[in-house]
Amino acid sequence: MKRLDHLAVCIRDLEAALRVWRDGLGLEVVGIEDLPDRQVRVAMLRIGDTRIELVQPLSDASEVSRFLARHGEGLHHVAFAVEDVDGALAAATASGAVALPGAGQAGAGGTRVAFLHPRSANGVLVELVEQGRER
Amino acid sequence: MKRLDHLAVCIRDLEAALRVWRDGLGLEVVGIEDLPDRQVRVAMLRIGDTRIELVQPLSDASEVSRFLARHGEGLHHVAFAVEDVDGALAAATASGAVALPGAGQAGAGGTRVAFLHPRSANGVLVELVEQGRER
Numbered sequence: 634m635k636r637l638d639h640l641a642v643c644i645r646d647l648e649a650a651l652r653v654w655r656d657g658l659g660l661e662v663v664g665i666e667d668l669p670d671r672q673v674r675v676a677m678l679r680i681g682d683t684r685i686e687l688v689q690p691l692s693d694a695s696e697v698s699r700f701l702a703r704h705g706e707g708l709h710h711v712a713f714a715v716e717d718v719d720g721a722l723a724a725a726t727a728s729g730a731v732a733l734p735g736a737g738q739a740g741a742g743g744t745r746v747a748f749l750h751p752r753s754a755n756g757v758l759v760e761l762v763e764q765g766r767e768r
Numbered sequence: 769m770k771r772l773d774h775l776a777v778c779i780r781d782l783e784a785a786l787r788v789w790r791d792g793l794g795l796e797v798v799g800i801e802d803l804p805d806r807q808v809r810v811a812m813l814r815i816g817d818t819r820i821e822l823v824q825p826l827s828d829a830s831e832v833s834r835f836l837a838r839h840g841e842g843l844h845h846v847a848f849a850v851e852d853v854d855g856a857l858a859a860a861t862a863s864g865a866v867a868l869p870g871a872g873q874a875g876a877g878g879t880r881v882a883f884l885h886p887r888s889a890n891g892v893l894v895e896l897v898e899q900g901r902e903r
Contacts, residue, residue: 634794634795634815635815636815637815640772640846642890642891643890644890652863652864653860653863653888654889656863657859657862657863658769658848658856658859658860659769660769680771680772681770681772681817682817682818683818706891706892707891707892708843708891708892711843713815721793725788725792725793726792728792729788729792730793754789755788755789755822755841756777756778756841756842756843757841757842757843759793
């Protein structure tokens with residue numbers, strides 16, 4: 634476990650959110666991209682050796698829309714950069730954490746990712762991210 | 769805005785939480801302390817240049833007990849290390865963020881802290897922390 638990769642915040646309106654996080658808090662925007670598969674727009678803001686990701690739904694089909702409808706805007710998950718997602722997941726589950734379905738699947742940019750069930754990690758949705766060669 | 773200082777998670781049972789975050793995720797515990805004024809026990813776990821703080825209430829008088837009763841366990845706030853808490857707060861409020869009462873007050877270890885209202889920061893309770901000379 635070497636680095637906090639990112640912290641994701643679900644938001645409704647990226648332009649409004651950037652006024653707070655970029656203009657108000659002074660975070661540097663290092664990228665904004667649309668992910669059509671997930672129906673989200675993501676702004677990545679750098680802070681030290683980690684990032685805050687502001688995630689806005691592009692349609693009601695997005696899982697983020699469902700999160701917003703249930704919880705409103707707010708923190709969504711915490712991602713840790715790991716060397717080996719299978720090994721990290723094995724260590725976590727050996728200590729009682731429960732993996733969500735799809736663990737080890739391909740993520741964006743050649744990554745491999747796994748999620749821990751929030752009920753097994755003190756209410757926090759934890760992502761494990763193994764960086765691919767592209768990054 | 770130079771560094772994510774810490775990410776706080778409200779928990780019910782520190783020993784159980786350490787099995788996940790320390791043993792399962794491999795985070796290094798750099799300190800555990802009781803803060804009688806706030807009626808909490810805090811475990812600080814290092815990850816890269818930031819920390820995760822697991823915060824357990826020591827009594828029902830703790831604000832953390834109220835959070836747990838309302839929301840259950842989960843992410844509580846995100847803290848940014850700033851050079852000058854007054855300047856950082858002025859920039860944030862100029863962009864529409866709203867400060868909670870008590871901004872600029874003394875925190876632990878010679879720090880000065882301010883909080884932004886979650887409703888003005890996309891549902892996220894944001895803390896600004898100016899490090900004191902003791903740290």
